[in-house]
Structure formats: structure tokens, C-alpha cells
Amino acid sequence: MLSRGEFMSLLASLGVAGSPAVAVAAQQPPWYPLPPPTPIGKGRALVVSGAGARGAYEAGALKWLFRDLAGGQQPFDVICGTSAGAINAAFAALGTPESISQDEQLWKSMPSADILKLQPQVQDLADGAMQLKESGKHGYPAKLSYMLRAKKEFDAAGPPADLPKIMGVMDDAGIDGLVKKYPLQLDALRTTLFVTATNLTHLTSDSFYRFVGPGASRQQERFFEITERKVKMQGQGSAPPLMRDLPYHHALTQENFSDAVVASAAVPGVFQPVAIKRAETGDTNLYVDGGVANNTPVGLAVDAGATDITVILVDAVDEVPATPATLPALLRAVNMVQSRRILQSDVQLAVLKNILASRKDWSGLNARAQDFLADLHQADWKPVVLRVIRPRTPLKLTIVGFNDQAGIDAAFDQGYADAQEPWVYSIAS
Secondary structure, eight states, X not given: OOOXXXXXXXXXXXXXXXXXXXXXXXXXXXXXXXXOOOOSSOOEEEEEOOOGGGHHHHHHHHHHHTSXXXXXXXXXXXXXXXXXXXXXXXXHHHOSHHHHHHHHHHHHTHHHHTTTOBOHHHHHHHHHHHHHHHHXXXXXTHHHHHHHHHHHHHHHTOOGGGGGGOOBSBOTHHHHHHHHTSOOOGGGOOSEEEEEEEETTTTEEEEEEEOOSTTHHHHHHHHHHHHSOSOOOOOOTTOOOSSOOOOOEEEOOTTTHHHHHHHHTOOBBTBOXXXXXXXXXXXXXXXXXXXXXXXXXXXXHHHTTOSEEEEEOOSOTTOOOOOOOSHHHHHHHHHHHHHHHHHHHHHHHHHHHHHXXXXXXXXXXXXXXXXXXXXXXXXXXXXXXXXXXXXXSOOSSOTTOTTOHHHHHHHHHHHHHHTTSOEEEEOOO
């Protein structure tokens, strides 16, 4: 049996392999001998991480997790998604056999959708470069002909001063059209949904939410009680505020639903930022990939009241890419380091808060500590359980393999199989 310290290390790394097992329950709950507190909601959450083309693996896992929707019974109470995971999360939150089938169709049809089509200006530059390269293989007058063609392509790309204004090399029409091919109706959601995105206007990590169900109003109220902390760092003297007091969570509307999902998957530099109108203020902000700042939003699920959390990851345990030899590979490696570090901090903080909240007798703590615990609003305390679905062996599909039909099909099948045997982690007594 793991000690709490060992379990914390295990969760922080999420990299310890073992045979699938049943979570070990505490022999005596913290509220003993009183009856257990009544939980708010059932507390089951699904967290779908950023994945690129490996989102096909997540779609396969969803097919298994949502295999039994008879009678409208949903397997989760909260679903959180980021980047490619946001696409999968949106279809999962619709919670019908049709939506899960549409999610499968979306991923399996991605190679034919040609979403890696270059922006027209970028294509003109690429074509011009090819003409210049070809000119080097010929003498005059053929050489001159290729050079004239190159000039024509460069001229079509527009003035050189406009080129730095291109904020995405790929044509957005591909991914935008593919997602919007299947209408996302907000009122049709059967499960509370969070979609994360990175706000470039205010430089914040945001989420767009929709609470669903009989207790939706109380769930939303409780979420904001938890996330809008009253205990904050206080500046001394003339010290300015340590952090800006900005809203990080925004309501999903029918108007911004699809845009929020596309924005969450808008990889910086690959796709253009997406403009989203925020319902609370009516202002429009620019957003990119949610994975920039929060690739696996476990903390959102915990703040929404979840204690039994299923996480879908797309990298195998201890999977390490080859030493970067190109710029894309370098950026991928940096992103992996960033994503894993954020995940470690997110999970560790969630477990720490959960352990603190389990303490029912606060009489021995000072007033500030008691205020902090009260601010957690966790009177409905239950131990956190994580169920992790991830590849047993590294996927052959790369994160940019959107045109790899065989790789997408294989990743989908592997996700379906791995979802049947998740690894389970919980706090031992």
C-alpha cells in the first residue's frame, strides 16, 4: 500500500506503470464515526488532453467509455477538453450514440479533409521557392524562365511588409469546416462541459463552460465560489497587485460554442488565432490552443466537484521523442516539457487541496489556515481517484499525422482497447 508521500510522487509524475488495478479505499474515512457527508453531484469527470492528430486515440477511447447510453444514462457528470481533446469533449458531452459516431467519423475522415493545406500566401511563397530551386538546375534561357515564375509567385504573396502579419501557416478552412460539419447544439449537451483556450488579448488561460443537469445552477455557483479565491497575496506598502484580477471562465453560448472548440485546437503558428465574443462583457478576444497553458485540465474537473476523474493521455509512460534535429521537433519537445510540468503541478495541487479538505477538525489551525480551508468549499469531501487511459506502447501516429490514414485508424483502435483497462490511482490510508 502506498503512503501519501509515495502517492503524491506517483500522481505528480503520472509515469509509473503497473498492472490495471482497483483503487485502494481508506479503511476508515476521515469523518468516522459520523455518517459520510452528502456529495454535490456524483463527481465523475472525464478530462481529455491536447493531442494533435493523436486525438484519434482519444476518440477510440470515447467509443468504449460511451458504449452504453441506453436510457440516456451518462458515464460522466463533467467533461473537460483541451485542443484536440476539446473536439472530442464536445461530442462526448452531447452524449448520444450519434455524437460518438460523428466523433469517430470526424477523425477517420480527417486525412481526406486535407486540413494541412497551406494559407494562399504561404503557398505562393513555397511555390516561388520551388521555382528558384528548379532554376539552379538549368542554364539560360531556361533559368531565366524559372526565375520569372518565381517572381510571379512572390509577387502574388503580397508586399514583404505584410508577410509577418501571417499568424498561421495553414488554411483554417479545413479544421473549421470539419468541426462545423457536425452541428454543435449547446442545448443538446447532456453533460457539463469545459473547453480551455489561451487568451492572447489578456495573456490568460481561460475556459468556456456550460453546466448541465438538475443541479446546474448550484454546481455553477459552487464552482465560482471555489475558483474566485478570497484568500490572496496582499501587497505591502506601495506594492502593486501580484496578479491581475481578471475573469478566467466564460459562459458557452450557441454563438461561441463552435468557435471555442476550434480556438482550443488552434496551434499557434500553425492555425490563425480565433476571435471569440465573450457573453458576459460582449467584447471580443483572440484565442489559440488551450494546450499552451493547460493541456490536461484536471484542476478544472476538481473545482467542478469531481472526485472520480478519468484522464485520457496520448503519450505512453516515459515516452521521450528523439533528440530534436529540426525546428518542429524542437518546438514539440519544448511543448511536451511544458505540458508535463503543468500536469504535474495541476494534479499535485488538486491532491493537496483534497487532503487538506479532508481535515474536519480545524480547531488547531490558525485563522489564516482556517480561512483557506473554508475557501475550498469542500464540505462534500471524498478522496480523489484518478483513472488514467494512455497507450501501453508509443503510438506510431505523430501529433501532426493528420494525413496518415493508417496511423489514425490504428490509434483509434488502440484507444478503444486501452480504455477497457485504465490504470487506477488513489490515496491509501
